[in-house]
Amino acid sequence: MATAAQGGSHLVADLVARALQGDDRAWGALVARYAPLVTSVCRRHRLDEADTLDVAQGVWLSLLEHLGSIREPAALPGWIATTTRRECLHLLTGKGGRQRAELVGEVDGATIDLTEQLDDMIVQAERHAALLEALADLPPQHQQLVVLLIHDPPLAYAEIGRQLDMPIGSIGPTRQRCLEKIRNHPAVAPLLESPARPAHR
Template sequence: MDTTDPLATLVPAARGGDSSAWDAIVDRFLPLVGAIIRRHRLSEADGDDVSQTVWLRLVEHLDALREPDALPGWIRTTTRNECLRVIAARGRVRPVDPQEGAGLDAVAPDASDTDLLAAERRQALREALLELPAARRELLLLLMADPPVPYEVISERLGIPIGSIGPTRARALDQLRRTSALRGLRDAGPDPVGGAR
């Protein structure tokens, strides 16, 4: 079983106890769950917890899921609800009083603001990468690989002459700077890069 099998095959197989079918369902929908969690701006730990709960709930929901094609909608709704529940629960357990913000505790929110900006910037970079044409995205990912992928291999895999890799990278990065994801980040407020204006 793999992610290309239709849900009409994967769901009944998982219901029957086939763990490879389950793994395929996970691989297929993990990015969807992750994207919804990111949109709700949870902390990484809360995001892990929500993700965990969604998959546990799907395990218990498999028997009730008679229409396999309803699965994406179920995952979307369940993830969104779980995010909202966690946001509400955290809001109540750790209430924020704006009037106390200027007191001794003022340092902590500042630190988390910095973290948040850095997280937003990294998220914008990932979204920007998805806006690039597939070939350019692929080139950048290969150039980021650790351990490094030799230029000969990149050249062969992407059909780009070795001498063009450098210039193509420069063009890809320029295009990345012009993506709506990175432009949106600049328009959003104080420059997250800081101090360079």
């Protein structure tokens, strides 16, 4: 049975192969796909924005160096999560002395099951990437409709119709068609079929 992490494995394998050949767009797509995962791990370690940027830079440099040695695309998010955590701990223990070292202890002490937490973050990152991929395949107006429908705070249909120059009566049916296309998208469908956690290497 396919796992959530394996749902986009074909796309990830293609991006990795192209990135190894020097395709800057493929490399950018990999970074964009897993940037939310890196940010999530940094937040778990209570890093501020500047430190998060430093950690992310270290993670992407390390990935660039080791990309060719990652044999299975499904293992990539786990590798990124583990590398990010290592970078976070390195920064916390090496920058700021005892107070930051104590913070590392608090983070580790509060972690009942780090593996499970990383799994959750990996699954969330894969779902985020799959939804973005499915959204990008919708027509431009439908993309805008989906974005407006999930706006926070919620927008009234009248406001959405005004912004998109769309009759209010057509918003509901169009929304349903968009959701159906997203659910059936090749990147999203495997995630809906299998809620299993990603397998560890």
